[in-house]
Amino acid sequence: xxxxxxxxxxxxxxxxxxxxxxxxxxxxxxxxxxxxxxxxxxxxxxxxxxxxxxxxxxxxxxxxxxxxxxxxxxxxxxxxxxxxxxxxxxxxxxxxxxxxxxxxxxxxxxxxxxxxxxxxxxxxxxxxxxxxxxxxxxxxxxxxxxxxxxxxxxxxxxxxxxxxxxxxxxxxxxxxxxxxxxxxxxxxxxxxxxxxxxxxxxxxxxxxxxxxxxxxxxxxxxxxxxxxxxxxxxxxxxxxxxxxxxxxxxxxxxxxxxxxxxxxxxxxxxxxxxxxxxxxxxxxxxxxxxxxxxxxxxxxxxxxxxxxxxxxxxxxxxxxxxxxxxxxxxxxxxxxxxxxxxxxxxxxxxxxxxxxxxxxxxxxxxxxxxx
Numbered sequence: 001x002x003x004x005x006x007x008x009x010x011x012x013x014x015x016x017x018x019x020x021x022x023x024x025x026x027x028x029x030x031x032x033x034x035x036x037x038x039x040x041x042x043x044x045x046x047x048x049x050x051x052x053x054x055x056x057x058x059x060x061x062x063x064x065x066x067x068x069x070x071x072x073x074x075x076x077x078x079x080x081x082x083x084x085x086x087x088x089x090x091x092x093x094x095x096x097x098x099x100x101x102x103x104x105x106x107x108x109x110x111x112x113x114x115x116x117x118x119x120x121x122x123x124x125x126x127x128x129x130x131x132x133x134x135x136x137x138x139x140x141x142x143x144x145x146x147x148x149x150x151x152x153x154x155x156x157x158x159x160x161x162x163x164x165x166x167x168x169x170x171x172x173x174x175x176x177x178x179x180x181x182x183x184x185x186x187x188x189x190x191x192x193x194x195x196x197x198x199x200x201x202x203x204x205x206x207x208x209x210x211x212x213x214x215x216x217x218x219x220x221x222x223x224x225x226x227x228x229x230x231x232x233x234x235x236x237x238x239x240x241x242x243x244x245x246x247x248x249x250x251x252x253x254x255x256x257x258x259x260x261x262x263x264x265x266x267x268x269x270x271x272x273x274x275x276x277x278x279x280x281x282x283x284x285x286x287x288x289x290x291x292x293x294x295x296x297x298x299x300x301x302x303x304x305x306x307x308x309x310x311x312x313x314x315x316x317x318x319x320x321x322x323x324x325x326x327x328x329x330x331x332x333x334x335x336x337x338x339x340x341x342x343x344x345x346x347x348x349x350x351x352x353x354x355x356x357x358x359x360x361x362x363x364x365x366x367x368x369x370x371x
């Protein structure tokens with residue numbers, strides 16, 4: 001198979017979909033890899049390293065898209081890339097369709113095969129290609145939240161861990177999944193007073209067992225959240241419904257009850273956000289203020305630490321990408337339920353129910369496109 005790796009062009013997106021080491025694995029299996037020049041530069045990988053691994057370098061994204069049978073990306077295609085995608089071309093990337101309707105319509109129009117990292121799902125319900133970036137984003141959420149609590153950045157002026165004789169900051173984490181767990185680890189390690197909320201009592205029991213003593217768990221409901229937001233300094237939104245829009249847990253009216261300078265970090269922004277006042281921001285302009293509350297809603301948080309993120313992402317995606325290349329997408333998806341769950345849009349048909357439901361689009365059972 002011919003694999004194409006274009007340079008990411010989303011604002012301050014420095015990750016790349018494939019490392020030189022991953023490239024070499026494709027070459028060893030007899031595949032051809034084309035990489036756009038400087039695609040790996042932001043992650044610390046030079047064109048020479050890709051050439052050394054057996055890749056061929058192309059000057060433009062147009063060349064990469066025109067020759068590749070499978071495109072590997074990190075972020076969803078953006079408007080200037082829509083016309084480059086061909087009918088029957090396999091595009092393997094994060095799509096997050098449910099958060100942006102124009103993207104769904106654009107990919108339907110292309111007739112491409114859209115296989116989304118974020119909906120590849122194991123039998124136990126875990127999301128192996130979302131986990132590494134959720135780990136990075138969860139840890140970064142605390143790092144960024146601690147920074148924006150500083151007074152010059154319009155925060156409350158609180159040190160996350162406090163000092164002897166002064167209470168630490170109070171951190172509220174919505175969701176006890178991968179993002180929430182990683183955020184709690186970092187916040188607890190910095191000495192904050194942490195509460196994790198979730199609707200899954202079994203998950204809360206597990207977290208209660210494994211977390212340090214400064215992390216507490218609470219069952220989530222609207223009443224509880226309305227009380228907690230009044231007293232917490234940093235609030236992390238880490239709620240996920242696979243492939244669907246995130247539920248709105250923090251509403252506009254709740255902002256009035258928060259203390260001025262409270263910081264909200266919505267990691268769920270890729271899926272529409274779990275904070276009503278959330279809107280996607282960039283690393284270039286990461287925050288905005290509503291009702292004296294600081295909102296940090298960067299849609300590609302792991303892009304700020306691209307070396308770590310790229311290695312973590314390739315570690316997870318490479319086995320699946322090799323299977324797709326070795327067998328072709330149809331056979332690979334027929335044999336792997338995990339990959340089958342990753343199919344979202346195929347040849348103009350929406351085959352992932354949550355995406356169809358989000359925009360009232362016709363839904364086609366994935367089995368129909370795999371026959």
